[in-house]
Amino acid sequence: MNMSDRIRAPWWLKPANRVYRTLLRRGIRIGPEHSVVLTVLGRKSGKPRSTPVTPLHVDGQRYVVATFPAADWVANVRAKNTVTMADDGRTENIRMVELEPAQAAPVLRYFGEQVPSGVTFLKRSGLVDKGTPDEVEALAGRLPVFRIDPVT
Template identity: 55%
Template sequence: MSERIRPPWWLKPLNKVLIASMRLGLPTFGREMPMVLTVVGRKSGKPRSTPITPMIVDGQRYVVGGFPGADWVRNARANPVATLTRNRRDERVHMTEMSVEEARPLLRQFPVLVPTGVEFMKNAGLVSSDDAPEEYEALAGRCAVFRFDPLE
């Protein structure tokens, strides 16, 4: 997966504001449950954080990398132990990347379970529709899908 799509210029500053808000425990709106994902940088060895919106499928939590080649995805592949933070509560998790076959049915559910992510994918040119499950399923192998497994 060497494809890389550059995120919009405003995403990093917006992410910083969202991370600060979430770490302060400010309420989030909508039915989705955004969190802060912190992984160790593959080159720097320093913690790197990004806001994410996990989706729950059959009792398991998953996250979709909205941009092929995103830094947090490459960091998670290098060091799959991460921290999820929500409402000032931290949880250590192991991130397991799903195979293309495992990712397809999860990606089909993405537009319904994470509607805020749909706009990002449309803006990146990855999909053209809000609710065409086939378009999202076709992203398997381009956009990483990880499962979060709690660490004891």
């Protein structure tokens, strides 16, 4: 376990995510980012667990970056990589494939441009100073990056 695995989300994130998840399910968006609701079965409970995430698009492919490596949703996706993603009343079954650091690095370069709120979290957690593309790209291997693939 490295240092970034021990970084925990701030105390207020889970309650804020509950509110944001509810708003998203009602079609209400906050800010310029296009967030969706990701639902995966809990690895321990087996119950559906949902969290808002903001996919980014690189070279025609969708990705999700976990700004908190120890987040429960990350462990749940690793245990069961087939999940659902709800966006504007449409639900899609997807497979999330975790990238190796060499694959993740070029995706992370676009993270700040497409998900500025994610870079704010990285700054607050001390993982980056200014949040430049070089700083974020250097987190490859520390931040989980998942490619979103359709379930066939």
